[in-house]
Amino acid sequence: MTLRRSMLFIPGSNAAMISTAFVFKPDSVMFDLEDAVSLREKDAARLLVYHTLKSSLYDGIERVVRINPLSTPYGKDDLEAAVRGGADVIRLPKTETADDVKELETCVEELERKCGREVGSTLLMAAIESASGVINSVAIATASKRLMGIAVAGFDYVVDMQTERGDGSELFYARCAVLHAARAAKIDAFDVVYSDINNEEGFLKEVDVIKRLGFNGKSLINPRQIELLHNAYAPTQEDVDYANRVVAAAEKAETEGLGVIALNGKMIDAPIVDSAKRVLSRAQASGVRR
Numbered sequence: 001m002t003l004r005r006s007m008l009f010i011p012g013s014n015a016a017m018i019s020t021a022f023v024f025k026p027d028s029v030m031f032d033l034e035d036a037v038s039l040r041e042k043d044a045a046r047l048l049v050y051h052t053l054k055s056s057l058y059d060g061i062e063r064v065v066r067i068n069p070l071s072t073p074y075g076k077d078d079l080e081a082a083v084r085g086g087a088d089v090i091r092l093p094k095t096e097t098a099d100d101v102k103e104l105e106t107c108v109e110e111l112e113r114k115c116g117r118e119v120g121s122t123l124l125m126a127a128i129e130s131a132s133g134v135i136n137s138v139a140i141a142t143a144s145k146r147l148m149g150i151a152v153a154g155f156d157y158v159v160d161m162q163t164e165r166g167d168g169s170e171l172f173y174a175r176c177a178v179l180h181a182a183r184a185a186k187i188d189a190f191d192v193v194y195s196d197i198n199n200e201e202g203f204l205k206e207v208d209v210i211k212r213l214g215f216n217g218k219s220l221i222n223p224r225q226i227e228l229l230h231n232a233y234a235p236t237q238e239d240v241d242y243a244n245r246v247v248a249a250a251e252k253a254e255t256e257g258l259g260v261i262a263l264n265g266k267m268i269d270a271p272i273v274d275s276a277k278r279v280l281s282r283a284q285a286s287g288v289r290r
């Protein structure tokens, strides 16, 4: 099981942050060349991210680069630096249509050939940040075999929707639409960033909602959010004990030729056994909640 619970944004222009953030062990790190980098720092940030990718600093952590949109004066240079540097994943911001993804795929393939990288080795992800993007999310999610996931980007989305971040109701439709598109395309789904870094209670409340909805994880802006997220996503010992009992009961039922049984008054059938096995493999990959 590939865990992609935490995807930590690091401004591509911030050498101090880049030189230390691997110690926090996010599942994925996202070097940002887009909105966290001012216009006058774009070139320096691109170079810094390229050299970071070439180094072994983030070995063992998935390395994502958020490029500027290809329609901007920076997008193509960002993409070349990311592919040449050996990024694992390119994150396209402000994705509006399937054609945006197809254009990215074409450019990545050209660059892979040009710089001798294995064709197909660079994965893609698309961030959906507008009403059009949400409406087109199924077409976006299925636009390329290289897509490993799609993300909801809450801050640009609420601007487009002429509202603001609040209790989450403003994101409900976008979250559900993007998540369904990801699941239909069999790729991962990532939730929005939570900007109030000192509000642990609010962060965990939001994590509880998105975990229940079914998101693989969340984009993060601060290392302090990583451990909180990983712990909240880990199954409890109680969950693991119950899953073990379900699997054992199902195995016994199988030997007796029974498809459906009751365990302590609760029905156990195939999808419930599948869920129990998912809890066990998640516990194996992430450990249990503290």
Ligand SMILES: CC(C)(COP(=O)(O)OP(=O)(O)OC[C@H]1O[C@@H](n2cnc3c(N)ncnc32)[C@H](O)[C@@H]1OP(=O)(O)O)[C@@H](O)C(=O)NCCC(=O)NCCSC(=O)C[C@@](O)(CC(=O)O)C(=O)O
Pocket (backbone or CB within 6 Å): 008, 009, 010, 011, 016, 017, 018, 020, 021, 032, 035, 036, 093, 127, 129, 151, 152, 153, 154, 155, 156, 157, 191, 192, 193, 197, 219, 221, 222, 223, 224
């Ligand atoms: C918020 C704050 C300024 C707070 O800083 P503070 O210094 O007060 O925080 P502290 O906790 O005190 O830091 C303790 C120690 O950790 C270090 N440290 C902090 N953050 C770190 C980090 N991210 N990576 C590595 N290291 C880090 C720090 O340097 C210090 O190191 P040291 O001095 O050595 O002790 C800082 O976190 C930060 O800049 N975050 C990244 C912001 C960013 O990238 N925004 C763009 C992406 S969102 C977007 O674009 C919207 C979106 O597009 C999203 C979408 O698409 O999904 C949409 O539309 O929604």
Ligand SMILES: [Mg+2]
Pocket (backbone or CB within 6 Å): 035, 093, 129, 153, 155, 156
């Ligand atoms: Mg944005």
